[in-house]
Amino acid sequence: MERQGGIRDEWIVGGHRFSSRILMGTGKFKDEETMVGAVLASGTQIVTVALRRVGRIPGEDDMLGPLLQLGGITLMPNTSGARTASEAIRAARLGRELSGSPFVKVEIHPNPHHLMPDPIETFEAARVLAAEGFVVMPYMPADPVLAKRLEDVGCASLMPLGSAIGSGRGLATAEMLRLILRDARIPVIVDAGLRSPSEAAAALEMGCDAVLVNSAVAASGDPVAMAAAFAQAVEAGRNARRAGLMPRGGGTALATSPLTAFLSAEGA
Amino acid sequence: MTPRMPAWLDPSPGLDGSGSTPADVERALGCDAPGPRELAALLSPAAHPFMEVMAQRARALTQRHFGRTISMYAPLYLANYCMSGCAYCGFASDRVQPRRRLEPPEVEMELASLKEMGFEEVLLLTGERTSQAGFGYLLECVSMAARRFHAVGIEAFPMTTREYALLADAGCSGVTLYQETYDPLQYDRLHRWGPKKDYLDRLDAPARAMEAGMRTVGMGVLLGLSDPVFDAVCLLRHAGHLQRIHWKSGIALSFPRLQPQAGNFTAPFPVDEALLARMMFAVRIVLPEVPLLLSTRERPEFRDGMAGLGVCKMSAGSRTTVGGYGGAEPKTEGQFRVGDERSVPDICAMLRHRGLKPVFKNWDSVFRDTEAGRNG
Numbered sequence: 001m002e003r004q005g006g007i008r009d010e011w012i013v014g015g016h017r018f019s020s021r022i023l024m025g026t027g028k029f030k031d032e033e034t035m036v037g038a039v040l041a042s043g044t045q046i047v048t049v050a051l052r053r054v055g056r057i058p059g060e061d062d063m064l065g066p067l068l069q070l071g072g073i074t075l076m077p078n079t080s081g082a083r084t085a086s087e088a089i090r091a092a093r094l095g096r097e098l099s100g101s102p103f104v105k106v107e108i109h110p111n112p113h114h115l116m117p118d119p120i121e122t123f124e125a126a127r128v129l130a131a132e133g134f135v136v137m138p139y140m141p142a143d144p145v146l147a148k149r150l151e152d153v154g155c156a157s158l159m160p161l162g163s164a165i166g167s168g169r170g171l172a173t174a175e176m177l178r179l180i181l182r183d184a185r186i187p188v189i190v191d192a193g194l195r196s197p198s199e200a201a202a203a204l205e206m207g208c209d210a211v212l213v214n215s216a217v218a219a220s221g222d223p224v225a226m227a228a229a230f231a232q233a234v235e236a237g238r239n240a241r242r243a244g245l246m247p248r249g250g251g252t253a254l255a256t257s258p259l260t261a262f263l264s265a266e267g268a
Numbered sequence: 269m270t271p272r273m274p275a276w277l278d279p280s281p282g283l284d285g286s287g288s289t290p291a292d293v294e295r296a297l298g299c300d301a302p303g304p305r306e307l308a309a310l311l312s313p314a315a316h317p318f319m320e321v322m323a324q325r326a327r328a329l330t331q332r333h334f335g336r337t338i339s340m341y342a343p344l345y346l347a348n349y350c351m352s353g354c355a356y357c358g359f360a361s362d363r364v365q366p367r368r369r370l371e372p373p374e375v376e377m378e379l380a381s382l383k384e385m386g387f388e389e390v391l392l393l394t395g396e397r398t399s400q401a402g403f404g405y406l407l408e409c410v411s412m413a414a415r416r417f418h419a420v421g422i423e424a425f426p427m428t429t430r431e432y433a434l435l436a437d438a439g440c441s442g443v444t445l446y447q448e449t450y451d452p453l454q455y456d457r458l459h460r461w462g463p464k465k466d467y468l469d470r471l472d473a474p475a476r477a478m479e480a481g482m483r484t485v486g487m488g489v490l491l492g493l494s495d496p497v498f499d500a501v502c503l504l505r506h507a508g509h510l511q512r513i514h515w516k517s518g519i520a521l522s523f524p525r526l527q528p529q530a531g532n533f534t535a536p537f538p539v540d541e542a543l544l545a546r547m548m549f550a551v552r553i554v555l556p557e558v559p560l561l562l563s564t565r566e567r568p569e570f571r572d573g574m575a576g577l578g579v580c581k582m583s584a585g586s587r588t589t590v591g592g593y594g595g596a597e598p599k600t601e602g603q604f605r606v607g608d609e610r611s612v613p614d615i616c617a618m619l620r621h622r623g624l625k626p627v628f629k630n631w632d633s634v635f636r637d638t639e640a641g642r643n644g
Contacts, residue, residue: 030623052418052632061631083483083516087635094634111556112483112518113511120453166333219331 009053009238013187013211014103014135014156016074020045021204022234023076023189023213025054029223034064038217038227039070048069048076048105048212051095064099076137078105084125092129104129105159105191106138115165119146123153130154139191147180147188157186159212162203163193166215174206181207197226197233204237205245269453271467275284276509279304279450279501285405288312297321302554303452303508310550311497311543312344319542322549329556334580337625341389341561341583342382345590346370346409348600350395352462354448356493356533358603359395361462364602368590369394369401375409379416381594385585385612388629389419393603395424396463406439414439419631421486425463427475432480439636443477444486445470446524448556449494450502453538458493472508479515485510485519486561491544492526492535500547504554520559523548525566527605540568543579552578559627564608566617571608576624583607584615586621 010017024044029035039047047067054077055062067075077095082088085108093103106125109115117139123146124262130136135156140146142160149259150158160180170193171177181188187209194200214228221227282304293315296306309315310322347369348359358365370378382390391412394401406424411418419441422435431441449455452467464593474485487507489499503588507519524533525544539547548560562571562579564586575582587593588602616626 028331028337030625031620051634052630053627056630056632056634081631082637083635091634109518115557133631147270157598168332215332215335218335 006214009242011187013137016123016135018045018074018210018235021210021238022200022231023048023191023210023212024217024227025212026050026063026067027214029117032063034223035218036066037075037211038071039067039232040225041224042213042217043231045072046074046076046103048078048214049099050080051077051091051098052081053094054098056098069162074101075101076103076105077101078107078111079125080107080141082125083110083118084108085121085128088121088125089128092125092134093132096134102133103135103137106136108139110167117141117161119143120134122146123149126155128148130156133192137189140168142176142180142194144176144179144183149183151184151186155186156186157189157209159191161192162190162199165192166197168216169193170195171202175199177206177208197229200230201233201237201240201264202267204234205240207241210234271456274471277450277471277502277505279307279498279505282308282501282505283498288314290314291316293318294488295324297553298589300418304504306496307504307550310553311500311547315546315550316542319546319549321434322546322553323410325495326390326552327576328548328577329552330560330576333557334559336576336623337580337627338455338575338619338628339389339581339630340386340387340615341419341421341581342387342392343393343563343583343586343588344375344378344382344413344593345393345588345603346406347394347398348590348603349398349400350462351398352396353460354462354464355458355460356490356535358601364582367400368592368600369405369407372408372412374591375412378591378593379413383416385593386628387612388417389421389631390417390633391421391423391442391583393422394424396603399573401422403427403431407434410440411436414633417586418629418633421484423486426466426470427476429476429480430481432477436481439633440485441482441631441636442486442520443474443482444520444522445473445477446488446490447471447503447506448490449504450499451491451494454494455519474506474510474519475514478510478517483517484559485517486522487519488522488524489510490526491539491547492522494537494538496537496539496543496547500513504551507555507558510544518559520561521551521555522563524563529564545570545574548574564606565604567607572618572622575619575622582615583610584610597605614625614630 009022020043022044023046036082055061079088088108108118108121126136137157139159162174189210190203191212194216217223217226288309292309296309350359407435423444455467560578561581563583589598590600592598
């Protein structure tokens with residue numbers, strides 16, 4: 001067991017404690033009411049907002065307004081749209097100014113079509129922003145070596161992708177995620193690619209600390225109901241992880257001619 | 269001399285099965301990585317009975333990649349001077365009509381009006397390069413727009429890489445340039461005189477814009493000028509070619525369509541609404557991640573129906589005259605007839621009614637890399 005029963009099951013990122021293990025994205029919703037409804041239904045405590053959707057002056061189209069009114073939510077501006085480290089760094093500083101939050105999701109995808117994170121620029125931006133005191137949460141390829149490099153420069157968590165953003169292909173990177181999890185000293189959050197609550201449960205069962213979802217909720221038939229379903233799945237996955245899964249079956253049946261039969265001959 | 273098509277653009281490999289059968293269409297719909305051949309099948313007459321299936325697929329893909337949102341933008345026509353003789357264009361040099369450009373104070377007022385209407389993205393348009401509305405003028409207008417708007421794009425004439433880089437430095441992040449038609453013969457016939465007669469210079473311009481660091485290049489053909497299947501397959505090949513080389517820039521596709529009878533010009537290959545819709549579904553299926561735009565050329569009912577079915581970006585409240593948003597009186601005719609004259613609030617209400625969120629701000633000027641002096 002990772003923690004004793006009776007103790008609150010919390011996880012810590014950058015010195016901040018959270019009990020909800022689902023993080024929510026806020027794009028792609030049909031209106032603010034649905035977005036806020038989904039955020040509330042998920043029970044999330046960390047919400048990410050694309051800086052490019054945040055208004056800078058009153059009267060501009062604004063994503064931040066409705067979220068600032070919700071209690072108990074930590075805002076995590078993201079730098080989506082940045083192609084380079086310097087763009088992401090500027091966006092992060094502006095995001096901190098506008099949201100008042102030290103959290104930043106470093107998201108650098110130079111290719112606007114598949115939106116795959118750039119490992120080189122992400123590393124550089126993370127290094128600079130961590131040194132400036134940000135709680136840096138990098139969206140990253142599921143690369144175990146990059147994970148350690150990001151940890152070494154002071155990131156607060158790792159956010160490897162399960163599969164491409166918005167693809168709904170689930171945990172296509174599961175084998176790499178296992179290697180990241182095995183060696184990580186900071187929380188690991190699967191970000192991007194999830195489609196169904198069962199995949200979120202699988203991520204938690206695997207040992208991930210949390211998941212971040214957006215498209216899977218916003219593009220579902222009923223976003224508020226789907227957010228609640230994800231919350232249940234994440235809780236179930238986490239509880240399963242804590243309970244300890246039984247060992248996999250197969251390969252344990254006894255052979256009729258055991259390979260170790262020779263050992264019983266000792267001393268006979 | 270008629271220009272030759274470069275090998276990378278040649279659509280014939282995609283068109284060799286021009287007599288597509290329903291089985292080809294089904295294969296195209298079941299294909300993991302559809303390309304030019306599949307696009308041709310989906311645009312063939314055999315695909316017409318699959319219209320509803322294609323619409324469903326297009327909506328699902330659009331929702332997955334762009335969510336339940338529609339990005340909003342507004343065009344601002346800066347000038348209608350032109351020295352080209354494009355047979356189909358309302359601004360062609362042989363059309364007798366008042367010519368003018370917006371002077372800088374008028375540009376400021378028009379931009380202020382658009383900002384008041386809620387826009388955060390503006391597309392600045394001119395005709396071909398002229399002494400009245402040349403590069404310097406456009407650069408000045410881009411700088412003015414960049415002071416007010418998070419996203420500024422241009423739709424003007426082909427430029428040099430250096431000119432595109434200067435525009436990018438001034439805050440322009442998108443260049444729209446339609447090839448009009450990829451058929452070199454038809455292109456030569458329709459572009460009767462003027463700088464636009466240079467097919468290859470125009471063809472190469474999107475690559476120059478990307479080279480200069482533009483984030484998005486808008487592409488398209490003017491439907492009605494030539495065989496739409498030929499043009500659509502070329503467009504896909506052109507887009508693919510650019511994506512392989514300039515992988516840090518995005519493309520966006522528009523589907524401007526000539527009305528069967530536009531002014532004195534009769535579209536030689538008229539495209540009806542059903543084919544236009546099927547083309548947008550097909551392109552969405554083949555390119556799930558690429559923004560597809562729909563302007564106010566089309567009538568309201570068509571725009572309402574297509575919102576979210578492939579389309580993820582729309583203009584609204586548009587004027588195609590030089591001036592007309594309130595800051596400067598329109599004294600010219602429009603480049604084309606606006607089919608959807610509804611106001612911005614009306615379009616927004618329609619989108620919301622259809623379960624779609626109009627998004628005005630989807631970019632931020634913070635991404636302009638002024639320190640590096642370049643956008644990328």
